[in-house]
Amino acid sequence: MVRLDAGETAVGFAPEAARLAVRHGGETLASGTVLAELGAERLPATDSYHVASDENGIRVRYDGATAETTVWLTTADGGVHVSVSVTNTADEPRPVGRLCPLAADDLAFGPETQVYRHGYQSWTPTAALPVGEAFPAVEPVDVPMMTDVAAPTTTSHCQIGLAEDDTTLTAGFLDHAEFVTRFDYEHGDGVESLSAVCPGDGVDLAPGETVRSAPLRIDATHPVDEALAAIAERTGARMDARVGEWVPTGWCSWYHYFTEVTAADVRTNRAALDDWGLPAEIVQLDDGYQTAFGDWRTLAEGFEDMTALVADIDDAGHTPGLWLAPFFVQEDAALVDEHPEWLLTDGDGAFVSAGERHGEMYGLDLTHPGVQRWLRETFRTITEEWGFEYLKLDFLYAGALPGERFADVTRAEAYRRGLAAIREAVGDGTYILGCGAPQGQSVGFVDAMRVGPDTAEYWVREGESASEPAHENAIRNVLNRDYLHRRWWVNDPDCQLVRETTELSMAERETFAAIVALTGGSNVFSDKISEIGAGGRELLERSLPPVEDGTVAGVGGVEFPERIECERPADAGRAVALFNWRDEPATRSLSLAAEERGWDALEGEPVAAGGTVERTISAHGCLLVHVAPAQDRPHLLGTDHLAGLGDRVERVSWDADDAGGRLTLSLAVETPQDILLAVPEGWTHSDASAADDTGLLELTARPGTTTIAFERA
Numbered sequence: 001m002v003r004l005d006a007g008e009t010a011v012g013f014a015p016e017a018a019r020l021a022v023r024h025g026g027e028t029l030a031s032g033t034v035l036a037e038l039g040a041e042r043l044p045a046t047d048s049y050h051v052a053s054d055e056n057g058i059r060v061r062y063d064g065a066t067a068e069t070t071v072w073l074t075t076a077d078g079g080v081h082v083s084v085s086v087t088n089t090a091d092e093p094r095p096v097g098r099l100c101p102l103a104a105d106d107l108a109f110g111p112e113t114q115v116y117r118h119g120y121q122s123w124t125p126t127a128a129l130p131v132g133e134a135f136p137a138v139e140p141v142d143v144p145m146m147t148d149v150a151a152p153t154t155t156s157h158c159q160i161g162l163a164e165d166d167t168t169l170t171a172g173f174l175d176h177a178e179f180v181t182r183f184d185y186e187h188g189d190g191v192e193s194l195s196a197v198c199p200g201d202g203v204d205l206a207p208g209e210t211v212r213s214a215p216l217r218i219d220a221t222h223p224v225d226e227a228l229a230a231i232a233e234r235t236g237a238r239m240d241a242r243v244g245e246w247v248p249t250g251w252c253s254w255y256h257y258f259t260e261v262t263a264a265d266v267r268t269n270r271a272a273l274d275d276w277g278l279p280a281e282i283v284q285l286d287d288g289y290q291t292a293f294g295d296w297r298t299l300a301e302g303f304e305d306m307t308a309l310v311a312d313i314d315d316a317g318h319t320p321g322l323w324l325a326p327f328f329v330q331e332d333a334a335l336v337d338e339h340p341e342w343l344l345t346d347g348d349g350a351f352v353s354a355g356e357r358h359g360e361m362y363g364l365d366l367t368h369p370g371v372q373r374w375l376r377e378t379f380r381t382i383t384e385e386w387g388f389e390y391l392k393l394d395f396l397y398a399g400a401l402p403g404e405r406f407a408d409v410t411r412a413e414a415y416r417r418g419l420a421a422i423r424e425a426v427g428d429g430t431y432i433l434g435c436g437a438p439q440g441q442s443v444g445f446v447d448a449m450r451v452g453p454d455t456a457e458y459w460v461r462e463g464e465s466a467s468e469p470a471h472e473n474a475i476r477n478v479l480n481r482d483y484l485h486r487r488w489w490v491n492d493p494d495c496q497l498v499r500e501t502t503e504l505s506m507a508e509r510e511t512f513a514a515i516v517a518l519t520g521g522s523n524v525f526s527d528k529i530s531e532i533g534a535g536g537r538e539l540l541e542r543s544l545p546p547v548e549d550g551t552v553a554g555v556g557g558v559e560f561p562e563r564i565e566c567e568r569p570a571d572a573g574r575a576v577a578l579f580n581w582r583d584e585p586a587t588r589s590l591s592l593a594a595e596e597r598g599w600d601a602l603e604g605e606p607v608a609a610g611g612t613v614e615r616t617i618s619a620h621g622c623l624l625v626h627v628a629p630a631q632d633r634p635h636l637l638g639t640d641h642l643a644g645l646g647d648r649v650e651r652v653s654w655d656a657d658d659a660g661g662r663l664t665l666s667l668a669v670e671t672p673q674d675i676l677l678a679v680p681e682g683w684t685h686s687d688a689s690a691a692d693d694t695g696l697l698e699l700t701a702r703p704g705t706t707t708i709a710f711e712r713a
Contacts, residue, residue: 115191118439169219292330447489459620486520682712
């Protein structure tokens with residue numbers, strides 16, 4: 001037995017049986033085999049092995065008759081990394097099956113276990129559920145659009161978390177470039193088996209060639225949410241994640257106009273946006289401009305001059321954006337008739353179904369040289385000729401469906417070839433948002449990623465799957481994938497809908513605005529601007545500009561986490577949102593420490609130092625409190641911004657003298673911001689509003705530096 005320890009995580013490996021055991025505090029949490037499948041062989045298939053160790057870890061090599069198998073073990077920051085490789089030493093190619101750094105058949109997680117399941121693509125539900133529960137089944141016609149058709153029903157992609165009482169086990173692959181990585185598990189009274197799988201997809205391994213699984217990180221040291229964040233951090237670094245400073249804000253045509261949009265509609269809303277003065281940058285045209293999915297350069301009536309439309313957007317100081325689904329083709333598209341050889345096929349030569357939207361839909365073979373050329377030509381037209389600088393790429397899962405391809409590569413490798421061709425064509429300066437996309441396999445190519453299903457003009461529809469468009473379904477994934485933000489990309493929660501003509505209550509609209517504001521992802525809205533009333537406009541204004549990030553508490557423990565915090569490092573302030581996910585009103589409360597005071601940001605009421613704010617919250621609503629250290633002199637308490645401006649407050653300083661003092665704020669914003677200052681007894685300000693009984697002073701702070709002078713009473 002060889003053993004590695006990382007923090008409280010201990011992993012032992014018995015070479016003679018090729019069995020791995022994960023232990024914590026003397027208890028075995030999971031044990032099982034390490035295996036690789038090559039052709040009909042299950043490896044290692046010999047008890048002849050060699051163990052070597054050095055500063056990089058432990059390596060166990062098995063020399064079989066037709067294959068060499070190696071198990072690799074290393075440690076890093078509270079986790080153990082395991083991978084398995086196989087070399088084909090036979091005289092002929094053999095197909096690669098599963099590579100499993102751990103196939104556990106004995107686990108210490110019983111009927112009270114919560115299983116954090118990470119969905120395959122953007123719309124696949126992601127959350128922690130009790131081990132015996134499952135998300136509602138997807139309609140058969142939607143299966144290719146919502147799930148990984150090559151995976152079993154009970155699976156988690158990229159990473160998984162198990163938690164029962166204080167015992168946790170979190171595992172995640174640290175690279176997804178070669179495999180559609182997943183964790184297959186079975187359950188009864190508890191978790192009965194768990195296999196960490198890198199599927200080889202039957203790709204032939206030539207004589208002398210080696211294939212190695214992605215590294216599997218095993219963490220029994222940290223809580224699930226912390227372990228997931230550490231896995232995401234390492235994966236993003238390994239895969240060269242594109243995490244820039246800019247976060248998209250703007251307007252999108254989809255959720256009002258849908259496919260009935262016209263160029264005139266885009267121009268009208270761009271003009272209304274300018275009249276409003278909202279600091280939203282993107283004006284994005286969605287579905288409806290093209291004649292068919294697949295025929296992206298054949299334009300519908302009214303969109304004959306894309307260059308002129310882009311110029312109108314650009315000349316007004318906005319970033320022109322365009323939606324398209326480059327890997328997704330409808331059955332009656334001209335592309336199908338002209339190039340049937342470009343489509344994915346099954347073993348019998350039939351086109352692989354990608355689901356139904358405009359009739360039957362198909363996926364492109366992204367490894368085909370003709371498709372590669374077509375992708376480059378299409379995207380050069382869109383960016384270089386038309387001038388779009390922001391691209392929303394939808395239904396991307398269609399490029400990773402199982403099927404026969406021109407090149408003998410895995411699904412993940414084929415998918416990434418398609419993304420690589422697009423990125424090459426548009427360059428690094430074009431911003432790409434992925435949607436309907438395999439998550440881990442997109443890292444390194446997209447700048448932002450839709451992390452949940454589409455939102456909708458309603459909360460949820462009874463009987464629909466958790467992948468269907470719904471406000472609730474979008475929120476579930478946004479909360480449970482928050483740890484990917486700024487580690488893999490910028491998270492996109494989907495559009496805010498704030499107009500009064502939807503079925504959404506004001507409380508539900510406030511909840512979504514608070515989530516967007518406090519988590520710091522993309523902030524795009526999709527209403528006809530002329531239909532947005534004063535309340536909706538205020539919500540949008542209060543959610544901008546984007547902050548860097550917030551923290552969702554409870555990921556890995558519940559289906560719908562109930563708390564988000566966004567820190568304001570400049571003065572140790574924070575914004576705290578508590579949510580009511582029930583379908584009826586419920587009480588929520590927040591108690592402050594003795595050295596803290598607060599402000600109820602939705603009700604507009606102060607909270608005394610050491611006090612408690614308690615509210616009866618409407619169904620699906622939230623309590624939002626800005627908290628700051630209590631001071632005996634004037635200080636920043638809250639802001640009109642829902643997240644308290646977070647990191648946008650770059651500096652807060654106080655300079656005192658005999659007569660009084662000066663509070664100086666430095667804000668990294670482009671527009672003035674309303675702020676709320678606490679003015680303790682014994683201090684005055686020239687503004688008469690500071691003399692009221694609340695001891696609060698409302699002011700407008702300018703972009704850059706604002707200094708406010710106070711006098712001692």
